[in-house]
Amino acid sequence: MSASSSSKNAVPGGAPAATLVFGGARSGKSRFAEDLAVKSGLNRLYVATSPIIDAEMHERVAQHRAQRGEHWRTLEEELDLAGVLDCEAGPETVILIDCLTLWLNNLIYRERDVSTETARLADALRHLKGPCVLVSNEVGMGIVPDNPLARSFRDLQGRLNQDIAAVARQVIFVAAGLPLILKPSSHADIKI
Template structure:
């Protein structure tokens, strides 16, 4: 089974591309959401995304415990879409979890799974250098996470303006 990693900037079309690819891969699909509705705007955004996905998707919320979720859901035999690793990383850092340990565990999990898995992440390193130390730590951690996940995935695409560019596979 294929592990596919989709990178791009905000509103680049990467989630739409990942959804389309996952829908082509199988009838039974799980959407693993890492976002949390911490304010009204985010709650509205999450609700809109659920409607946009439509029928055929089962949503599992995993803002922090992505690894256990992936392990449990992989056994169910469904296509898995994780959206997105950027929010997961932000959640890990906010809760002071060990990002390197979590990244290692995620890569081991992806390497061993026998399911189609689609992962979405932001490419945050193309812009300006963040002004704050926290912003720079996050940018660096995101870059390292993206590199590690790209290494274990079979297919890697960069999406810009809704257009995919195949980088690997």
């Protein structure tokens, strides 16, 4: 890899960087994230967090794999994203994790400690050996859910997005297929 391609995937000081791409359902966030990975020119690893629980999900996964094409390697990992980053990240590969929302659901369902697993993931992102793009859902912009479980999930998802955004070099919100770059930004430019 050339020095110029290496530096475009690094934060100041030379460490590889994470990019968080998030948005609502069918917002175009996954397609945008995939395009980012392709444009990197690196080998591509797609990390799928969704358990395949029925025929409809199996068909959806097959369609997504076909759309991505043969230049992607796919790894299914429902729980240990930090472990994947530790083992798979490197300067010649961009990792795309899709998506954090299903990962959070898996943690809750398997009764894992969400705070601990989020901290492990954030720490792995801080020490990346190669670029990573993470996809997540924004679930807090609608109505307040009518039951405690849904409200708890919304709150956990919001905190997860904040924690990952805090360690990411770039944060991009996607709506209607259009990206809005939230980070990097200069808070000095925000005035009342």
